[in-house]
Amino acid sequence: MATVLEFLVSSSGQMSLPAQVRHRWNLDDGGPVDVLDLGFGVLTVPRGEGRGLLSDLLSRDEHAAFVESLADDPDLATT
Numbered sequence: 852m853a854t855v856l857e858f859l860v861s862s863s864g865q866m867s868l869p870a871q872v873r874h875r876w877n878l879d880d881g882g883p884v885d886v887l888d889l890g891f892g893v894l895t896v897p898r899g900e901g902r903g904l905l906s907d908l909l910s911r912d913e914h915a916a917f918v919e920s921l922a923d924d925p926d927l928a929t930t
Contacts, residue, residue, distance in 0.1 A: 868895070890917065 860866050876897045885901025887894040
């Protein structure tokens with residue numbers, strides 16, 4: 852099921868989630884998703900999956916240090 856797809860980002864920053872993913876995630880009428888900003892890229896996952904995945908990837912201290920390192924770049928700064 853894992854594939855690499857290329858998407859077009861609009862000038863306003865919008866991007867469409869593929870129909871097959873919207874169907875699989877029960878988002879046919881739209882809805883929230885989690886987006887993880889990993890610094891080198893973003894990862895979109897079903898709502899409620901992001902925090903657990905992030906905690907599996909980085910410890911709380913590592914994540915806090917990473918977020919703090921972004922403070923000098925307003926385009927990458929997150930909460």
